[in-house]
Amino acid sequence: MxxxxxxxxxxxxxxxxxxxxxxxxxxxxxxxxxxxxxxxxxxxxxxxxxxxxxxxxxxxxxxxxxxxxxxxxxxxxxxxxxxxxxxxxxxxxxxxxxxxxxxxxxxAAGIAEVAFGAARGRKGVVLLLTLGTGIGSALFTDGVLVPNTELGHLELHGKDAEKHASSGARERHEWSWKHWAEHLDDYFGMVDALFSPQLIVVGGGVSRKHDKFLPLLKPLRAEIVPAELQNDxxxxxxxxxxxxxxx
The missing domain is CATH 3.30.420.40 (ATPase, nucleotide binding domain)
Incomplete structure (x- = not known):
């Protein structure tokens, strides 16, 4: 179909x-x-x-x-x-x-990754985060979506987290990958503490360049992987x- x-x-x-x-x-x-x-x-x-x-x-x-x-x-x-x-x-x-x-x-990105991508067949709590102009989120438990979580608007250092850690923020401030990774550590650490996911899938257009920043992140309880469907x-x-x- x-x-x-x-x-x-x-x-x-x-x-x-x-x-x-x-x-x-x-x-x-x-x-x-x-x-x-x-x-x-x-x-x-x-x-x-x-x-x-x-x-x-x-x-x-x-x-x-x-x-x-x-x-x-x-x-x-x-x-x-x-x-x-x-x-x-x-x-x-x-x-x-x-x-x-x-x-x-x-x-939408989350349901695609759960059905066909990096979260396929994964049980427990799975969190997809799209890093783009802002930060989008999709939260699943045993493959079932909790819609409209909008976790990019959690408060981090006194402002919306996406102002601090999105790919758009990296581009606006011309941060190095290493400096951006430090901002992502703050944000990923917060959502890890709040939701205790087994898996965090990182999506958005910048996921094509995951090798430049994912290896720089501090380890979490959650496994962190790039989206397989990337920007599609x-x-x-x-x-x-x-x-x-x-x-």
């Missing part, structure tokens, strides 16, 4: 049809820049461009960088505040003409969230 997945990020919006039997992209993904400012009308139009590129007419799943409950976007930390309280599912469905599911971006995880998980729309 193929379902279309779209991943909305702070810097880019990318999408592709997904082969849900194998958990891989069925075609090369297409990406456009996230509009600035990232107001609803502009982002919806960008998503429509991505979907139209493939002339897709079936169900689509779309990630959103914030809390999503029943298709509504309730927070918007790294996109325009105009998203707060929007019926995103209705907006995207109207623009694309497709049946639509909307899911938190990190939750959001697209795959978005498509998985829309699977029921095709039945």
């Amino acid at each position: 193929e379902i279309f997945g779209v991943d909305i990020g702070g810097s880019g919006i990318k999408g592709a049809p997904v082969d849900l039997d194998r958990g891989v992209l069925a075609e090369e993904r297409y990406k456009v820049l996230t509009p600035q400012p990232s107001e609803p009308e502009a982002v919806v139009d960008a998503v429509r461009q991505v979907v139209d590129k493939f002339q897709w007419k079936g169900p689509i799943g779309i990630t959103f960088p914030g809390v999503v409950v029943d298709g509504r976007t309730l927070t918007a930390a790294n996109v325009d505040q105009g998203w707060i309280g929007q019926d995103a599912r209705a907006l995207f469905a109207a623009a694309t003409g497709c049946k639509t599911a909307v899911v938190n971006d990190a939750d 995880a959001g697209i795959v998980g978005a498509a998985m969230a829309a699977r029921s729309l095709a039945l």
Whole structure:
């Protein structure tokens, strides 16, 4: 079965049809820049461009960088505040003409990694953290998702943790990998103490360069591994969230 997945990020919006039997992209993904400012009308139009590129007419799943409950976007930390309280599912469905599911971006990446990637078959508490413009999180117990955890907004040193430890913070401050790893130690140590996960999966675009920073981290009780689907995880998980729309 193929379902279309779209991943909305702070810097880019990318999408592709997904082969849900194998958990891989069925075609090369297409990406456009996230509009600035990232107001609803502009982002919806960008998503429509991505979907139209493939002339897709079936169900689509779309990630959103914030809390999503029943298709509504309730927070918007790294996109325009105009998203707060929007019926995103209705907006995207109207623009694309497709049946639509909307899911938190990190939750989408997490369900993909649990089904097809680094957390496949793992029992107990598993935490996926996406390091990008901000920090997204997906928390699982025995493979079951606890949605919308948004652990990037835990307070660390008096501010949102993602201001202290995201990949975006590393780029803004031009930190070395070693210096960034020290910030990650603070954050990973905090979530390890709070949730006692058996496994922490590190995702987001920077996971492609995991060899530059994961070996620098202090050991934790939790095993820390890079995401296997890397930056495709959001697209795959978005498509998985829309699977029921095709039945």
